[in-house]
Amino acid sequence: DTAVSQTPKYLVTQMGNDKSIKCEQNLGHDTMYWYKQDSKKFLKIMFSYNNKELIINETVPNRFSPKSPDKAHLNLHINSLELGDSAVYFCASSRGGGQYNEQFFGPGTRLTVL
């Protein structure tokens, strides 16, 4: 069983479109995260949720909106896609949000905006 899964794995779309990426974890964790990996492989946190409550909201454009319907799911919706949004997006989860806890990562969603 996949611990942290993301769909879709690849997403190719046109500028201006709206798209969503879904993430699910079956580890029973209560904290979930979204990270963005750019073309140089640099990773930066975007958001985190703990028990459906937003904990971290980095300086991310308003076009990005996370939604956590329950603690096993954290989806990312992106409005009005731009070329610069092309990246690999990783979902992760952990037991609790503290600094000692291992984060488990999904396989990533490669978003390409044309």
Next chain:
Amino acid sequence: GDSVTQMEGPVTLSEEAFLTINCTYTATGYPSLFWYVQYPGEGLQLLLKATKADDKGSNKGFEATYRKETTSFHLEKGSVQVSDSAVYFCALSEGNTGKLIFGQGTTLQVKP
């Protein structure tokens, strides 16, 4: 703010060579330190971690020691294999949000 700096890659080694990937950090408090590995086309996996000064994390022949005096967490392996070819990320986490701050990643290529 907090930050992590890793040595520039790519690092190319022959099988059975000794590996060191340098990592230094800047933090205001007492962070936990991590090494994550990303194999081609996959997500990140935790390789090892250390949560306080002088702790040594180890896994799969890799090890790293949390050195507060030099603010470093260098990754070492005595004998690398072709299967170790991947991108290695040093990261820190501080406080109760769990936010990971990553270094820029170091690509390791091991040749037979």
